[in-house]
Each structure stands twice: as structure tokens, then as C-alpha cells.
Amino acid sequence: MNWLPSPRDFRQSLRTALAATDPLKRLEALADLAQHQLGFLETIQLDNALKKTATTADAPFVQLRLALLSSCTIDHLLPAIRVAGLRRRLLIEVYAGSFGQYRQELLDPTSALLGFRPDIILFSLTAREAIAGVPLGSTTDEANQTIARASADVQQLWRTARETFKATVIQQSFLDVSEPLFGSYDRLVPGTPTRLIAHLNDLLTDAAAQEHVLWLDIARASARDGLDAWFDAARWLQGKIEIAPQSAARYGDLVARLIAAHRGQSKKCLALDLDNTLWGGVIGDDGIEGIRLGEGSAVGEAHAGLQRYAKQLQDRGVILAVCSKNDLATAEAAFRDHPEMVLRRSDIAAFVANWNDKAENLQAIAKQLNIGLDSLVFVDDNPAERARVRECLPMVAVPELPADAAHYVRCIADAGYFEAVNFTEEDRHRAGQYATNAKREALREGSQSMEDFLHGLDMAVMLGPIGPVDLARAVQLINKTNQFNTTTRRYTAEELSRLATAPENMTFQFRLLDRFGDNGLVSVMLLRPLAGEPEVFDIESWVMSCRVFGRQLEFEAMNIVVEAAQNRGIQALRAHYIPTKKNGVIGSLYESLGFSRLPPPLTADGASRWSLNLAEYHTRPTFIVRREP
């Protein structure tokens, strides 16, 4: 957990936090404390304080219920899970199943688990059970059959969890704590525990990918940290504890980051400092030939290594930015002219090099990319800059880089800022899309007017219902979008699939193309008939990527939806707007689309209700043409 800064004075901070009488202020103070590296005891203390704090459903914190079902002792992991949740503003209520009783609890219609109504069920199982009784002398076929049975058994648990509880399922990889029998040869013998466990993990990852089950890879984490950190034979003997208390904080963070990723809370952009971060030395002093980068020195290789890692992250959809105190021309020249640069100027979606305060510059970067500040990770070797940004912008993640550049990549990777639960077509092309945005920006600047610009873009929309191929991207878009999101309702893949395949509903996905390229699937709308009023449809959710704001897509989308609704004989549309901290940008969306406001309902979320009589709708002309897929 070395990416987190150490707390200044934990006891004093905790006391101060607890002194706050307002529960929200108290939660904020505790959440701030959770942003620090905490020891085993400190984690329990913070958790105790959290337990004593009334949890309100107030907007900046999200409450959810997690059931941990296990065949081992797991109680010691709960404080760390709650604290890691708090670190991400998730108030996780954890239900720990009775030791080894998870099957009964899943199946028993009167179990406490049912009363708990978990949003998420995490299966934390030990391999001992799964491979028990397999003879060492098993043939390959026998071993395969055993493993296939064990896998099917686990998959059956997933199904029950989904059908009975409608819960999101997390499966934890099996930890291999077995001792070598033959030595290295173990992996070549079908019936050895180590081979069976590896095989079972492989089978289950395939199944998890297919069934949209979230995979918690503690086997990989334990390989990273060393098995001794994760498993302590003494604890196993003392209390059937498989995951050592020593690794509880790490485990909790892995769980919380996966849940946060599933909720679309992972970071989106890596903002990098230049001097002594992206290269060794100070380019303003040392000159382009004086900086250390690439082959020839270990330091230069270390910095090139960070660039390579950034490039790999970009390939999976992370946006790159530069935030540096430098002259712009000098900084850009390095990207253009230094032969060892891995990153090119065109890889950087937002490039800010000046002498202003970095906190201000990060705000400018977020604004330019149209993403929230809480989507940023800021990497800087300078402790003073890091402290300054943490102080001014606590929502920006700032890893505590180690002194040695050799370990920069490890530190950023270990922090898991960019944890993902899918990898979509849009992720693959995101970097290119941000690069073409620069061209769009140039067109805008060269245009006489907004109309002129929109006309010059040659926009086309492709649309259709949400089909199986669109599902992963649609789920990602719905769960990641915070700004243009009318209700901020989140959906799992199964929920969305059910909704989209039910014939009574209408779903739409929109792709926007223009002369610079395909923006991809950028908007989704979900409509259901009102109960008892089949000719009135409710817009349950409508989201749009911030990449295409200001292009009239919302108007063309509504033209399309109204047309389709009329063709189905629908008379009217209903809609809600539920305001959040982030979706103020669409506060007057429905009004601008010609909806009229209904009397306010008495709901706590401050929602406004809107209605549109389709007979009165005026089709709004736009610069977007429709194109057949």
C-alpha cells in the first residue's frame, strides 16, 4: 500500500474526526484519513470509528451491501474492506457468512443472507475443498474431469447468487498454498495440488469472462507480494484463516477497487510531470541532450520504462496528459526531437506546460478533456507538488512515488487506479479519438459560427436497439457516465440484457460519426412502458458521452426516439431528471427538448418529472444525418 502517503498523526486525526458532530463532516474526515497508509491496528481503529458514525445516504457517499461467503475465517478482513471502501467513498456494509455455511445460506429461503439483500456476493473459497480427494496418481483425463466438476460447482453457486439475490457476483481466484511434492516437476503431474489449482483458476476465468462474473485475482496479488505475506500457516492452524491478517489491508483494497471499477469509478486519465518523472534531469537546465532517457543508463531506462507503461495504459483506453512546470516550447521539443522518447506529442491528449500552480493546471486539464477531477491520477516525483495537489484537490489521486525511478511503474501499477472490468472496442480506440479531437478543435476555431462548425463536421448517426454485441460498451457507458446521465441509475450486464430483450421495452444505442472518424457508441436510452399505461413510455435512463457534447446529438436522438415511439402507437413520454453533484450540465435538457414539467413529487432525491405529448412534438432540425448500420 506504499502508493498511499503516511498519516501525519493518526491518533490526533482520528480524535479530530470523531469530534465532528455533523455525521457528514465526520465521514469526510474519516474518508480523508482512509486515503493514508494504515497499519493493521489503525485500520481496525478507523473501522471502529466508522461503525460509530451514522451513515447517511447523502450524495457524496454511496451505500452498498456486500456478502462475503467463504469456507474459511474471514472476519479479520471486514474492517479492511470497509476502510478501502471509504477510501473510494463507498460505505460498504459487509455480511460475513457463517464459517463454511455458504451453500446452505444461498439455498435456504429463510437465511439471514436473504434478509441482508446483498448487492454483491463475493465467493472467497479455499482450494482445499475444491480439490479434496483427488488422487495424486490421477490421469490427465481424471484430473480434467475433477476440475471440470469443481468449476461447474462454483458456476452453480454464481447462478444461485444471481437468480435468488439478483446480486453482482465476484469470484476470488483460488490461492495455491500447497507445498511442492516433486519440486518443479509438480506442474507436469496432472494430479498435484498446484497443477489442479492452476487449472481450476484457468477454467474459472474463462467461465467468469463468459458469464460477466467479476474476477478478484488474489492469486496474482500473492505472487506479487510473496505467498508468505498472504498465507501464514500459524493463522491457518489457529483459526482457519487462509488470508493472513498481514495482507488484510491489501485484500480490502483489491475488493474495493473492483467494486469501484464495476461502478465506473476507476480513474480515466494519467497526468504526468516531465522533469525527473518522464525523463531524468531538468530539461530547462540540462537541455534536450542533457536529460537522461532510454538506453545507455539505468536511470534513463527507468524513465523510458515509465513512458512505455503509460503507452500501454493508453492502448487500453487511459487518456494521457502532461502537467509540467516548463516552457511549452522546450517541453514539446523533447517529445518531437529526443530519439529515445517512447511517448509522442500526439499521444498526449492535454499538454500543459507553464509556470502556473499545478493544481490549477490539473483543473484546466480536466476541463479540456471534459472529465471530472476525480478521474485524474497525477504522477510527480516532487513531494512538494504532490502535497500541494493533495491539499487543494483531494479528489485527484496522487501516488506517493518511491525515491528510486526504477520503481515508479510498480508503484502506479500496485495502486490499481485504472482497475477495469471490461475492455471494449471504445477503449481500444480512445487514444485515436482524443487525437482527432484536436482536429475538430482546429475546425471549430476556423469556423465563423457554431452552425458553420457543426455543418463542416459532416455528422451522421447510426442507431439501433441494444444488441448482444453492444452490451459490454452500453453497460460501460451507463456506469461510467456522470455528467449527461438523467437518472444515474447503474445496471449490471444481466440487468441491461434483460431490459433490452424484453419485447415491451424500447432501447436505443447511438453512434456518432463525422469527417474525422467514428466517435463510437456514445449514447444509450432505455424506455419502459408505464405500469397500467402501455401507451406512455418512461425514459428510465439516458446517458451520453461527454466527448460529443454540443453536437446536437441529444436533439437528433429525441427526433429518432419520438418517431420510433409514434410508429409503435405510443402517445406520450415521461422522464425524470435526478440532480447529482455532476449532472448539472443537463439540468434543462428536457425543457430544451420541449417536455413540460409535472408537479414535483415528494421524493428525497430532488427529482423533477417531465412529460411530452408526442402529438405536440416539433422535430428539431440538426446537422446530423441518419445512416444505416
Next chain:
Amino acid sequence: MTDQDILDLFTRILRDLLTNDAIVLRTDTERSDVPDWDSFSYVNFIVAVEMELSIKFGVADVESFKTVGDIVVKTRALLK
């Protein structure tokens, strides 16, 4: 560390664990003398002591501990 230092550290750890500043451990204190010091928080206590002092008790040690004083004696030996 003197035995008293170790005892003071134990007291602080147990107070933090159980959020109870009234706890004062003595060498003859047994687990049952302290409210809420159940088997779960006992394991947490042992782990916290081990991590705080970078020592490791053996399973035989932990099983033989009757009083806090027993833990102090073992801790002193491990710290040498």
C-alpha cells in the same frame, strides 16, 4: 523495553482494538477479565503485537498463554 513498557504497549493496543480507554492490563490479567476480549479480538491482539514489534509467537506459545504476564515474558524473550 522493560516489562512495564511491554505492558503499557499491550494496554494501548488493546484499548485501540476495543475502543475502550478504561482498560489497564496487569501481568495477572486474563482474557476473561477484560470485557469484549473474545477469541476474535484475541487473534487481532496477537497479530497487532507481532506487527508492532516485528516478532512472531509460535503456535505453542500462543496456546500456552494464560495471563498477560505470560505474553510479556515471551515478548521480552523474542525481543532479545
